[in-house]
Amino acid sequence: MLKCRDIAHQGSDHADGRMTWRQSLSYGFHLLMCGHCRTFVRHLRTTMAFTRSLPDKDTLSAEQVNTIVSHATAQHQKTLGTL
Template identity: 40%
Template sequence: MLTCKELVANSSDFLDSQLSLRQRLSVRAHLAMCRKCRRFIRQMRLSQAVLRQLPEGQIAGLDALAQELARQRRERL
């Protein structure tokens, strides 16, 4: 039986369908029993979907924005 920690470690492969059938089954078995991990997987899935919908340029824009905010914060301190 998978532990929660192992499930988290496998979660991105699980979501990308990179796991073997046996690994996938053990993830599914764990999810059937563990509400915490079900919620975790749901959130992962959601954020992956959001990231995929962003056009590439926009991600670069977010990067620049984050850097700009960090710079402003440094100057204020």
């Protein structure tokens, strides 16, 4: 069985679909058994989706960056509040 550190190391591979079915099965089994890793994976997916949704960072003003960071922080705190 995978350990929590394995889940962290393989998180982006899993999110990007770069696992064999056997690796994915082991990964999913660990997530069934471990709430901490489910939370980690949820945060990882949120962060990856947020990062991919950003426009070219060089075209953002400081105010826009602050708005985005504030929104991400609020979402993160909201997620932590549901634990």
